[in-house]
Amino acid sequence: MGDNRPPCEQAGRDCVDVATEFFALAHSLKRMVNARCRAAGLSYARVQVLHVLDDRGTTRIGDISEHLDVAARTMTSTIDGMVRDGLVARRTDPRDGRAVLVEMTPPGRATFDRVIAIRDAVLAEVFASLGPDDRDRLLELVRTLAGETAKAGEVAGG
Amino acid sequence: MGDNRPPCEQAGRDCVDVATEFFALAHSLKRMVNARCRAAGLSYARVQVLHVLDDRGTTRIGDISEHLDVAARTMTSTIDGMVRDGLVARRTDPRDGRAVLVEMTPPGRATFDRVIAIRDAVLAEVFASLGPDDRDRLLELVRTLAGETAKAGEVAGG
């Protein structure tokens, strides 16, 4: 064998190649979804916020940022804009004066219902190219990586 | 089976579920890589720019933004910061007075070599959890989706 690199480096390059294409796909996919959602009247960040409120009802702002895995600063300013545009409303938590509850307004509901259908259509348009078995396989691989990512994140965060 | 939804909607939901976990993984993975690279002295956006210059040598700014699939505005301001920090230098293309060439400086080279090793280690740390066969399978699925994304993007962009 004329290969002078140790196995770990070979595996490393292999990993990097896969990761690079994975990142590129994620980037263009997010770009596409974002563009279609914005064209329908809602940025993807706002779609995600309304999605949380749709699932869980009125929610503390800290829980939203935690669930979406973004910094507190991000959520404060995103909610600022959404309040400005009448999509959600802020209300102090009666049980805890420190916390702030975020509530979807009727216009927010209407906008969400319209845009979420478009988002789902875009995703279906792309992921339907895989077929059910391949989607299952992809989901399995993604979950394995997500588990590993969580572990690596703990190491960094601890 | 008590399922009253037509097959297309079932497939749609299936697609959305896979896509949701895919996006979540991409988000946390990018967050992690970004954090580790920044801790080493370079944001991931800058790593990507230097990576292009490492692969292709001195490159027109428009070619960099096209290759990384970001808006021209993004590249202008990212390069502004990198010039400010001495990582790259701007130079007018002698063949075309409209174009601007971006060149890696020696400090940029040193920083890149240091940080790219860290980036690769982070990616290997996560993707090595898959094993070679699963990585091949993932790469195949990613490429299928990338092809579909490109098609869907043309429709939207055309």
Add this chain to the structure above:
DNA sequence: AAAGATTGATCCGTCAATCTTG
């Protein structure tokens, strides 16, 4: 006119510091 880059306005993301409430 078309192509390449810059600029303006704005949104979303980070970290670090601050204020308020428990």
Add this chain to the structure above:
DNA sequence: CAAGATTGACGGATCAATCTTT
């Protein structure tokens, strides 16, 4: 003091408008 939210300063992303060069 600790927890929750806001604010400041800034990087990086978008679109749309502008300026220069071909």
